Amino acid sequence: MSYLSAFLVGGIICAIGQILIDKTKLTSARILVVYVVSGVILAAFGVYQKIIDIGGAGATIPLTGFGFNLAKGIFNEVDRIGILGIFTGGFKAASAGLSAAVFFGYIMAALGKPKAKK
Amino acid sequence: MAEKHIGKQTVALKNPPTIKATASIVGPKEGRGELKQCFDLIIPDELWGESSWEKAESKLVREAFAKLLQNAKLSNDKIDFILAGDLLNQCIAASYGLRETNVPFLGLYGACSTMAESMSIGSMLIDGGFADNVVCLTSSHFCSAERQFRFPLELGSQRTPTAQWTVTGSGAVALASQGTGPYIRNITVGKINDLGITDINNMGAAMAPAAADTILTHFADTGLVPEYYDLIVTGDLGKIGKKLCLDILRMNGLNIEANYNDCGVMIFNLNEQDTHAGGSGCGCSAAVFAGHIYKEMMKGNLKRVLFIATGALMSPVSLQQKESIPGIAHAVSIHRSLD
Numbered sequence: 441m442s443y444l445s446a447f448l449v450g451g452i453i454c455a456i457g458q459i460l461i462d463k464t465k466l467t468s469a470r471i472l473v474v475y476v477v478s479g480v481i482l483a484a485f486g487v488y489q490k491i492i493d494i495g496g497a498g499a500t501i502p503l504t505g506f507g508f509n510l511a512k513g514i515f516n517e518v519d520r521i522g523i524l525g526i527f528t529g530g531f532k533a534a535s536a537g538l539s540a541a542v543f544f545g546y547i548m549a550a551l552g553k554p555k556a557k558k
Numbered sequence: 559m560a561e562k563h564i565g566k567q568t569v570a571l572k573n574p575p576t577i578k579a580t581a582s583i584v585g586p587k588e589g590r591g592e593l594k595q596c597f598d599l600i601i602p603d604e605l606w607g608e609s610s611w612e613k614a615e616s617k618l619v620r621e622a623f624a625k626l627l628q629n630a631k632l633s634n635d636k637i638d639f640i641l642a643g644d645l646l647n648q649c650i651a652a653s654y655g656l657r658e659t660n661v662p663f664l665g666l667y668g669a670c671s672t673m674a675e676s677m678s679i680g681s682m683l684i685d686g687g688f689a690d691n692v693v694c695l696t697s698s699h700f701c702s703a704e705r706q707f708r709f710p711l712e713l714g715s716q717r718t719p720t721a722q723w724t725v726t727g728s729g730a731v732a733l734a735s736q737g738t739g740p741y742i743r744n745i746t747v748g749k750i751n752d753l754g755i756t757d758i759n760n761m762g763a764a765m766a767p768a769a770a771d772t773i774l775t776h777f778a779d780t781g782l783v784p785e786y787y788d789l790i791v792t793g794d795l796g797k798i799g800k801k802l803c804l805d806i807l808r809m810n811g812l813n814i815e816a817n818y819n820d821c822g823v824m825i826f827n828l829n830e831q832d833t834h835a836g837g838s839g840c841g842c843s844a845a846v847f848a849g850h851i852y853k854e855m856m857k858g859n860l861k862r863v864l865f866i867a868t869g870a871l872m873s874p875v876s877l878q879q880k881e882s883i884p885g886i887a888h889a890v891s892i893h894r895s896l897d
Contacts, residue, residue, distance in 0.1 A: 461716050465757045468715040554711045556587070556604045556701050556726070 442496055449495025453502045472503055479507020509533050562685070565779025567772075568746045574896065575684040576737025578691075579630035580848035583622050585700065585726025588837075588845065591826040596849040597727075598625050604701050604726055611701035612646060612654075615728075618841075619644070619655025619697045622728035626693060630732040637661045638689035641676035643668065644697045644840055645724075646706055651697050661693070670765075670794050671748070671869030672696040673729060673844040674888035680733045681742040681890070690735045697728035698839030707758065707874060720760040722796045723833035725825060729844025731852075740855045740863075744891035746776040750871065752884040758877055762799020762822070762835055765868040768885030769795060770806035772866055776889045777812065784814040788860045791851065792887070793843030793867035794822035796836030821846035843867040861894045 453475075460471050482488035488508040492499045499505055513533020517525030531538075564570045582597045589600030599621070608614040619642065627633065640659065643666035644651035652665055668675035676694035683689045701711055703724035709715045733742070751768035769792045777783065784790060795803055800820040807814055821843045822836035847865055854860045868887040877883075 458716075461718055465759070468709070468713075549712070554701070556585075556711065 445494055446496045446498030448498065449491060450498030450502060453499070453504060475503035476507040476510075479504035479509075480511045481507075483508040483511035506534065506537065509537065564744075565775070567749070567775050568744055568779035569678075569682060570744050570780075571681055571685040571742060573685045573687075573735065574741035574743045574893075575681045575692075575733045575735060577740050577742065577852060577892070578632075578732040578734040578737050579626060580732070580852045581622050581625035581629050581730045582845040582849035583618050583625065583728050584841070584845050584849070587700070587723075587831065588725055588727055588825055591831060593825055593846065593850050596853055597845060598629075598849070601726075604699070611699055611705065612650060615644065615646070615651040615697055615699035615702050616655035618699065618726075618728040619651050619695060620658075622697070622730045623656060623659060623693065623695060626695070626730040626732055630734075632691060632732065634659055634661055637691050637693050639664060639680070639683060640693045640695065641666055641680050642693070642695040643672040643676065645669065645703050651699070651702070652695070655697070656695075668867075668886060668888070669869030669871050670698070670838060670840050670843065671867040671886050671888050672840045673731075673847060674793070674865060674867035674890050675869075677731060677733070677742065677865075677890050678745040678747060678888055680731075681745060684733055684735045692733045693730060694733060695728065695730040696840035696844045698724050698726070698841035700724045700726045700839075703839055717834060718759040720757070720762070720798055720835050722761060722794065722822060722835045722838035723826065723831075724839040725794075725822075725837045725842035725845060727839075727841035727845040729841060729846070729848035731848055739893070739895055740852070741893050741896055742890055743893050743896075744776070744780055744889075746772055746779060746889040746891075748772040748775075748887040748889070750884045750886055752882055754882045756877070756880065756882045758872070758883070760798065760835075761838060761870040761883065762794075762796040763802055764870050764872075764883035765885040765887065766795055766799040766802035767806060769793075769799070769803045769866055769868045769887040770810070772887040772889050773803075773807060773814065773864075774810055774812060776864065776891070780891075784812065784817065787817060787862045787864045787891075789851070789862075790814050790818045790864045791824075791846075791866065792818075792820045793869075794836070794838040795820045795868055796822040796838060797828060798835045799868075800836075824850070855892065855894050858894065863892045865890045865892060
């Protein structure tokens with residue numbers, strides 16, 4: 441059951457992105473930013489936690505989950521060390537993801553060779 | 559009053575130059591398209607043995623030039639001018655591709671209208687008695703154009719439904735003062751048209767008003783009718799821009815549907831090749847003209863052709879600053895014989 445709900449929630453989030461590409465003039469880069477910011481806002485209002493409760497990794501893997509992670513990190517850090525947490529919490533929470541993205545991005549860029557789409 | 563200038567924007571050449579030969583090289587995807595039979599060379603992959611897309615595009619230019627000289631049976635020292643351009647910053651595909659030619663070079667930027675622009679200026683140079691042999695050449699490359707204007711391929715981003723596919727290819731035309739045709743007889747130089755389109759993924763719509771304006775002006779200036787031509791062909795409006803161009807012309811009382819087509823629609827199989835709205839880029843109209851249209855004229859299947867290459871004159875910076883996309887189109891009237 442949790443597989444199905446993860447598939448559905450993740451699928452819906454990605455389908456919204458496809459609709460934005462097809463029906464609006466937003467570039468893919470802007471859609472990514474919109475997703476991160478939406479994740480932050482939904483997290484701040486406590487909505488995204490509910491989506492994660494239903495969809496699990498289907499909600500944490502897409503970019504909205506990254507936004508959620510940033511917001512949650514800030515909340516936690518503000519509770520722990522106070523107002524300075526606004527500036528440190530987001531990066532602390534996302535540090536593993538960001539470092540991994542840089543690391544694996546570099547490895548793939550070194551190994552891979554770009555090609556034109558068929 | 560200039561004696562060779564007729565109407566508002568048209569030049570009637572007194573000593574019409576001959577198109578002595580053409581050459582075309584295209585990429586693998588174009589080589590699987592509708593016109594695959596007609597190109598001189600289809601490269602096996604987009605890098606073509608080079609280390610970057612930009613170097614590969616320069617190689618397209620270099621090899622198209624070499625092929626053209628071979629087809630025209632000319633040597634470098636017989637060429638008075640090369641008029642060439644492409645889509646990359648500072649037109650590096652042309653300048654790097656041609657740096658070893660040792661021929662006087664004039665770089666042009668008319669975006670995807672560059673083929674018609676170079677043929678226009680080349681014809682006027684010959685008609686004016688300034689040259690006997692002029693080479694007109696353009697190129698574009700899907701991968702270098704994506705990096706220049708949209709996103710680098712490495713990002714793997716999704717394409718929108720209205721997006722066009724930049725043609726990987728180069729087309730070259732040798733114009734000569736002496737020869738037996740096809741002849742370039744009239745040239746209508748286009749004005750910049752900007753109706754406020756800001757979507758980089760819908761360039762056909764940005765260029766269609768310019769194409770329609772140049773076509774209307776051409777017929778008004780020359781007094782000709784659309785039926786006079788066997789083919790009226792725009793450069794790279796794609797299927798969206800093609801329809802829009804026909805609509806604008808119809809609103810202005812001109813129906814050219816019977817013998818109208820667009821190089822961006824002709825070059826790919828739009829249903830099977832997933833190119834969305836069709837082909838674009840300098841190389842699109844250049845390769846279709848050099849590979850297909852010229853050969854059809856030589857076979858006698860086309861006697862009179864109006865070739866209108868269309869360009870979108872934005873830059874990545876102007877787009878980031880939310881400027882709209884100005885369009886341009888130049889028309890070249892080509893006749894198999896001088897009758």
